[in-house]
Amino acid sequence: MPESILELKNISKTFDGKKVIDHLDLTIYKNEFITLLGPSGCGKSTLLRIIGGFVQPDEGRVFCNGVDITDLPPEKRNLHTVFQKYSLFPHYDVAENIAFGLKLKKKSKEYIRDKVKYALRLVNMEGFEHRKPNLLSGGQQQRVAIARAIVNEPEILLLDEPLGALDLKLRQEMQRELMKIKREVGITFVYVTHDQGEALTMSDRIIVMNQGLIQQMGDPKSIYDEPQNAFVADFIGESNIITGIMRKDCLVEIQGQDVMCVDTGFQKDEPVDVVIRPEDLSIVPEGAGFIDGLATDVIYQGAYYDIRVLADDYEWAIQSVNPVMCGTRVGLAILPENIQIMHKPRSADEEVIRGK
Ligand SMILES: Nc1ncnc2c1ncn2[C@@H]1O[C@H](COP(=O)(O)OP(=O)(O)O)[C@@H](O)[C@H]1O
Ligand SMILES: [Mg+2]
Known part of the structure; x- marks a missing residue:
């Protein structure tokens, strides 16, 4: 049995009288790449924000390594979120952006230098240390955002449509790189996308959501070959x-x-x-x-x-x-x-x- 890292128990969330997450249970395992997949507005980001601590559920609890973290603020959770908007500091260069969290943690200069170097190699951005974000392409900025997350060694990386703003070719290249990063760093990825091709390519496990409910979960092949209802069949590829x-x-x-x-x-x-x-x-x-x-x-x-x-x-x-x-x-x-x-x-x- 794989070891679980996150457990969501009976989570519900309502916005303006509309139930966005409806009594949802989900277990996420150590080191898996799990994707929340569903049409726009189905509650994926809300669920990710509940995991990240940015949104409080109305009902239900979130456990990390068996400890109830529902009431912990984001910075007290050992996870890191990468959003679609790159949110780099414009006046810092690439290295300073990546080092930011480590400096806050008062790590030594040598430690920071080694970590930044390692992270830049991981995301294929060696040599860009002293560039300012506005001189980077969208794809490069997103690599820096990922490097910045990884140097902090979170146990879990939350990614909310991180490739959504990139064109198709670059997105596919980044998908391959994210898979390589996942293999190298051994952390748990919780990935949100509405793009079924992306989900099928990258995931160990896919959670198909609609209207705040889990429609089906399983590995990509079983989701594609054996959809359990007409919604999943229709959403995953044309049927x-x-x-x-x-x-x-x-x-x-x-x-x-x-x-x-x-x-x-x-x-x-x-x-x-x-x-x-x-x-x-x-x-x-x-x-x-x-x-x-x-x-x-x-x-x-x-x-x-x-x-x-x-x-x-x-x-x-x-x-x-x-x-x-x-x-x-x-x-x-x-x-x-x-x-x-x-x-x-x-x-x-x-x-x-x-x-x-
Ligand atoms: N802070 C909020 N206030 C009000 N409504 C919200 C808020 N966040 C999300 N919603 C609503 O909840 C539903 C699900 O949103 P979201 O989780 O962002 O979906 P997804 O990421 O799957 O597109 C949408 O109808 C959205 O408008
Ligand atoms: Mg969203």
Whole structure:
């Protein structure tokens, strides 16, 4: 069993009569890279601020290494927060910015010099010691902010969309560097993002949130391959989500056609949500698949074609390495194990969770 470092117990927070965090329980383990992922406004930053001590929960307690820290101010917690805005001191150079916390702690000159050097190497910013922040790019400023956090040797690093202001290419480069830093320093990362690709790339574990509730948690592969409800399926990558009827074990009716699947344990003729990833559908000649339709849109994406096929009144999304002609009729085929069957939400509340 991995050792836990943070425990959130029954946390709730309401702003202006709106419940932003709703009776949330979460355990975070030592040295893991955990990502809070969800759409804007779902409560990720609020949860991170509760961990950091910037926001007090209305209900519930936060434990760090078994000690209740709910009433401790941020500076008494052994963690450090990096925000999207770089918040460097403009009149200090890079080295002074990084050394700031260590000076407050009255560390020796030699100690500070070694630490700053180590941190600059870690974030690939050697040679920038004497630059002022306004002469650095956004990505470089964020590296300095991360270096400044790391020299203080926090047990936990909290990062709130730290790469959100960077363009895609730089963001991907920084993602790789953050993973390298994580491997080298052995601290716990709690990372907030609304970007599912970023979460899938970097995390040991992903917590998918919506409307203040945890929808699913697990490693990236299980979140992607086995979403537990339609919200997660829809949020993590594009999915086809269509209503079906479970005829019996391993047989689901989709758009009037009986299709083999591998799911069992549903009621006979239960209405279900059928989830199929675009890359799991293949285009076959008309009549050779489980359904036929009209190719209405074909866009080349580099590694694959993004194809839309209209069958009855449902538009299927397909990713295929082979193109088809727009306006032709095609069939769609699927392997039974690539079909995910989910229970329909049972109440209006669950509809809300799905964001519908
Ligand atoms: N200090 C605050 N005062 C009032 N409402 C807030 C405050 N902080 C957050 N909220 C509201 O709480 C909800 C969740 O916000 P937040 O945690 O920032 O979401 P996320 O980081 O997932 O985008 C939003 O509706 C937001 O407007
Ligand atoms: Mg936020």
